[in-house]
Amino acid sequence: MRPFFAMIKRSHFKSRSLPYLLILPQAVVTLTFFYWPAIQGMIQSFLLSDPFGRKSRFVWFYNYIELFSDPLYLKSILITFVFSLATAAVSISLGLFIAAMANRALRATALVRTMLIWPYAVAPAISGIMWLFLLHPSYGIVAIGVKNWLGVDWNPVLYGSDAMVMIVMASAWKEVSYNFVFFMAGMQAIPKSLIEAAAIDGAGPFRRFWTITVPLLSPTFFFLMVMNIIYAFFETFGIIHTVTQGGPGGSTNTLVYKVYQDGFVGLNLGSSSAQSVVLMLLIILITFLQFRFVEKKVQYSG
Amino acid sequence: MVEKTPILDFLTYAFLMLGILIVGFPIIYSLIAATLPLDEVSRVPMPLIPGDQFMVNIKEAWSRGDLGTQITNSIIMASGITLGKITVSMIGAFSIVYFDYKFRKIAFASVFCTLMLPVEVRILPTYEMAANVLSPLQVVWEFLRLDGIVSWFTQNDFSLTLNWSLLDSYTGLILPLVASATCTFLFRQFFLTVPEELCEAAKIDGASPMTFFRKILFPLSKTNIAALVVIEFVYGYNQYLWPLLVTTNPKMTTAVIGLQNLIPQADDLPEWNIALGAALLVMLPPVLVVLFMQRWFVKGLIEKEK
Incomplete structure (x- = not known):
């Protein structure tokens, strides 16, 4: 097989200028809005500037050293990991559960899918608004339920852990349908003969689920883990901005939200750029x- | 399924209903809240029987939030991103897969690397770029000391300032989000599976590359395009961070961001009926797109991530 980047059709065209013309729009947009800003960001992260960006001085790794000795940044790293793991865990387990049920209920698959798929189209910020109301300390029905039945002194405006639960709920809710679609597709790709053979050997529905379905879904599971964590890292900005704005007391200030806060609200350009570079390295990793590890294993039958 | 398990089947349907109810609950609850007058929506607990104030609340939300303008902006932005992304990446992939030229590998590799750079990780420099798209040219100009050269030639003091701001414009909302490694990658993967014979036959018949693209490749890609239309429309419509940065003029803001102003704060009247009515209206366009194009969307979503 030819190397990844070199693959081409055996039968192709020869033209002197046309291919350049065709790739030009992509090249221009990529250079202007990806590579140039990325390089600018890297340079900026080695500079110390005044808030208006007029004067700047080269300071080597000062911004990075400051960043990693700042307890608020370390706290933000911890918050981001707790938040994304919790979001992934809630939405993946709920997605798997519903998909397992839907896969058994063969009669109404299409209808069930329609009823479950649309939260994918709801903007994170709107999901945030709805959960803000559901968990509102004085009006929210879920909040009232939690207070009365569980006796919890629920108040996300005051308590950091409550605010965290709120953004996890708003983020996970939206992602359930995405996970559901992939688990459903994964389950339908499992050969029926495998299930039937196990049934003939006397394995009941639960045993079949845990010993056949779940192991065969492990590639899907890993893939969704990665996608959900990326989602929680980068796409939940709208939720945090509408629901908590990083508060109370920085308890929901995730890494991406902090880049925005420090760069656009605090005007600390050097630190914000250094944070962007750290995020870039993280997403490359x-x-x-x-x-x-994930792409290799995506095989269902064999 | 394989054996008869009436009790388990019943439980399956019961849990499935419960699951659907949990997923649907935030919407149902918001919908009920949007039909109630203010004094009922702020009662504790809020009644679960719909009221008759739906149209009143929606009208109030529509005018207070200037939703007409903002939803239009959102739809323009989403359509622009969708159309731009698909066009740019389709012809780009065509160039990479169907032509042999010197910089082909570098072009693909450099596009592929941007897979890892969502707008969220390069916020500040991309914003500076949008504030003046010509800044790279300015840097080059200054680096080459062209001011001095021109001054020397013309015997006058000369200085060039290049400035073209994309802030508060549709171009600024759309263009930076148009480059997409994922779409290019998807089209490349698809083009590689198109039978070689089609291109050979087209060449024997004397078709030019663009005729082949228009008459053969484009019709073959229709399913892929339909799926991407859904995915990218939803992506574009629901953008948050980028429009928040690029627009300051309320007439240019998108609907998802405008909603923020309708959320009742601690000292306001708790007009959740209006805020939620507006939220339901704003979420409608992408939800309808997903529901109506569900078949292509599900197929595309799974293909895209392969």
Whole structure:
């Protein structure tokens, strides 16, 4: 097989200028809005500037050293990991559960799918608004239920852990349908003969689920883990901005939200750029892990 | 399924209903809240029987939030991103897969690397870029000391300032989000599976590359395009961070961001009926797109991530 980047059709065209013309729009947009800003960001992260960006001084790794000795940043790293793991755990387990039920209820698959798929189209910020109301300390019905039945002194405006639960709920709810679609597709790709053979050997529905379905779904599971964590890292900005704005007391200030806060609200350009570079390295690492460990295993039958 | 398990089947359907109810609950609850007058929506607990104030609340939300303008902006932005992404990446992939030229590998590799850079990780520099798209040219100009050269030639003091801001414009909302490694990658993967014979036959018949693209490749890609239309429309419509940065003029804001102003704060009247009515209206366009194009969407979503 030819190397990944070199693949081409055996039968192709020869033209001097046309291919350049065709790739030009992509090249221009990529250079202007990806590579140039990325390089600018890297340079900026080695500079110390005044808030208006007029004067700047080269300071080597000062911004990075400051960043990693800042307890608020370390706290933000911890918050981000707790938040994304919790979001992934809630939405993946709920997605798997519903998909397992839907896969058994063969009669109404299409209808069930329609009823479950649309939260995918709801903007994170709107999911945030709805959960803000459901968990509102004085009006929210879920909040009232929690207070009366569980006796919890629920108040996300005051308590950091409550605010965290709120953004996890708003983020996970939206992602359930995505996970459901993939688990459903994964389950339908499992050969029926395998299930039937196990049934003939006397394995009941639960045993079949845990010993056949779940192991065969493990590639889907890993893939969704990665996608959900990426989602929680980068796409939940709208939820945090509408629901908690990083508060109370920085308890929901995730890494991406902090870049925005420090760069656009606090005007600390050097630190914000250094944070962007750290995020870039992080996402490169995640993408690498995904290609290295997940992509290889995506096989259902064999 | 394989054996008869009436009790388990019953439980399956019961849990399935429960699951659907949990997923649907935030919407149902918001929908009920949007039909109630203010004094009922702020009663504790809120009644679960729909009221008759739906149209009143929606009208109030529509005018207070300027939703007409903002939803239009959102739809323009989403359509622009969808159309731009698909066009740019389709012809790009065509170039990479169907032509042999010197920089082909570099072009693909450099596009592929941007897979890892969502707008969220390069917020500040991309914003600076949008504030003046010509800044790279300015840097090059200054680096080459062209001011001095021009001054020397013309015997006058000369200085060039290049400035083209994309802030508060549709171009600024759309263009930076148009480059997409995922779409290019998807089209590349698809083009590689198109039978070689089609291109050979087209060449024997004397078709030009663009004729082949228009008459053969484009019709073959229709399913892929339909799926991407859904995915990218939803992506574009629901963007948050980028429109928040690029627009300051309320007439240019998108609907998802505008909603923020309708959320009752601690000292306001608790007009959740209006806020939630507006939220339901704003979420409608992408939800309808997903529901109507569900078949292509599900197929595309799974293909895209392969």
